[in-house]
Amino acid sequence: MSVLLDNLDLFIRGFLGTIQLFVIAGIGSLVVGGVLAAMRVSPVPFLRGAGMTYVNIVRNTPLTLVLFFFAFAWNRLDIVTLPFFALAASGLIVYTAAFVCEVLRSGVNTVPVGQAEASRALGLNFGLTLSQVVMPQALRAVVPPLVSVEIALLKNTTIAAGFSVVEAGSIIPSLSERGYNVLVGGLWVALGFVILVVPLTLLQRYLERRWRVAR
Amino acid sequence: MTAVLFDVPGPRARRRNRILAVVGGALVVAFVGYVLYRLAATGQFESQKWSFILYENIQLLLLGALLATLEAFALAAVLSLLLGALLAAARLSDHAWLRAPATVVVEFFRAIPVLVMIFTIYFGLPSVGITISTLWAVVVGLTLYNGSVLAEVFRAGVVSLPRGQSEAAYALGMRKTQVMTNVLLPQALTAMLPTIISQLVVVLKDSALGFLIGYPELLFTTRTLGSQGQFDFPIIPVAIVVAAIYISMCLTLSWLANYLERRSRTRRRGTPPPTAPERVEPELVGA
Numbered sequence: 001m002s003v004l005l006d007n008l009d010l011f012i013r014g015f016l017g018t019i020q021l022f023v024i025a026g027i028g029s030l031v032v033g034g035v036l037a038a039m040r041v042s043p044v045p046f047l048r049g050a051g052m053t054y055v056n057i058v059r060n061t062p063l064t065l066v067l068f069f070f071a072f073a074w075n076r077l078d079i080v081t082l083p084f085f086a087l088a089a090s091g092l093i094v095y096t097a098a099f100v101c102e103v104l105r106s107g108v109n110t111v112p113v114g115q116a117e118a119s120r121a122l123g124l125n126f127g128l129t130l131s132q133v134v135m136p137q138a139l140r141a142v143v144p145p146l147v148s149v150e151i152a153l154l155k156n157t158t159i160a161a162g163f164s165v166v167e168a169g170s171i172i173p174s175l176s177e178r179g180y181n182v183l184v185g186g187l188w189v190a191l192g193f194v195i196l197v198v199p200l201t202l203l204q205r206y207l208e209r210r211w212r213v214a215r
Numbered sequence: 216m217t218a219v220l221f222d223v224p225g226p227r228a229r230r231r232n233r234i235l236a237v238v239g240g241a242l243v244v245a246f247v248g249y250v251l252y253r254l255a256a257t258g259q260f261e262s263q264k265w266s267f268i269l270y271e272n273i274q275l276l277l278l279g280a281l282l283a284t285l286e287a288f289a290l291a292a293v294l295s296l297l298l299g300a301l302l303a304a305a306r307l308s309d310h311a312w313l314r315a316p317a318t319v320v321v322e323f324f325r326a327i328p329v330l331v332m333i334f335t336i337y338f339g340l341p342s343v344g345i346t347i348s349t350l351w352a353v354v355v356g357l358t359l360y361n362g363s364v365l366a367e368v369f370r371a372g373v374v375s376l377p378r379g380q381s382e383a384a385y386a387l388g389m390r391k392t393q394v395m396t397n398v399l400l401p402q403a404l405t406a407m408l409p410t411i412i413s414q415l416v417v418v419l420k421d422s423a424l425g426f427l428i429g430y431p432e433l434l435f436t437t438r439t440l441g442s443q444g445q446f447d448f449p450i451i452p453v454a455i456v457v458a459a460i461y462i463s464m465c466l467t468l469s470w471l472a473n474y475l476e477r478r479s480r481t482r483r484r485g486t487p488p489p490t491a492p493e494r495v496e497p498e499l500v501g502a
Contacts, residue, residue, distance in 0.1 A: 060420075065457070065458055108220065113219055149500055182339035183343060193328060
């Protein structure tokens, strides 16, 4: 207990950093992933190919390598010099977007073609088909795995600790420097993540159960 | 081709698609081109920055780093398969006193980030008098996480088999262990092999976390080489080489997983089941 109470400042700053990084990278990954998914289901072969290449390359690259690139190489390119926090958030967005894209794409593909054909036969245009027929069905297949991907993102924010960003992962090395029992400290950090992750997992399972019957 | 979103394009849609192709294509090309231009403008393609490749010692250093990565990967892969099998057996047990703790262990290790585990092991164990090498800190951390994930994969594979399989085996007079090892496991493993291999890709990717505690694997070596002034700090060229190594290794494994999945799908007799939604499991996101 004393490990937690003596270093409360460290824990609070750490977990606040984690939550900030999670919210920013979460929103960013949804936006970039959405654009990528739009490319992957577009009627233009070149854009489909570009989206597929991005997804295949990024999904097979370690996140540590992506963050490594942003932390050590980005500022050498002289484009815009960014602080470490923004660099870590960009790395997480670049990485997570590939997985978001796959979830969105496979969600759209779960809707049977007949649904769209029937709605076009009824005279609905592209916008109406998308908003009234395809999306309501695709959303059910998309949201539960999307929550899973964002949970993974929450856990992955710890890796930013290795690149000079203050967040929950960096609590442990700091405790080590201050000379506290790191084994206990590590368990407290783990507990913090359990508290953050379990509600999201429960939400995901609830949505999955509730929406499974729909088809 | 009719897709869910689009009908077969008519003349107007074809024209619109062409415009979309030109505009979208130009944007993509401009983006990639700009990155390449920045790389060239900051001198990343100059020969001095790439001269490190010519030195035999550096080639050996990179090879050694690759072997270190592969060593961590191989140890963690084998151990997590073992741990996964043990935990899955416990979770499928008929005895609640075995099932309950296994469930808690699996859920706990899946909920906490791998890096927190690795950090806790590496910085924490010395305070109780156990010194652990960086290699084993990485291996143990990866094993605890991926073992728990694989336990769920194994369990799901066994549970998803039709109940008639085990009922028929029991009717033949087989014992519990026989039903499991002779009837259920062979089928479950075949069905789950693609998922298992995809999980191994995650192990390979996560082995890069060793960099953060100073395990001398590929990324660590990249950092070391990148700070060499005599090659004009070639951190981007080395990172490009290392990225190519990682991506080709992971792509090979991913391709194997896809190949096995396609094969098992076409080999199954009868009408194929309605296409189940492809699942992106949170575990497969890895790090």
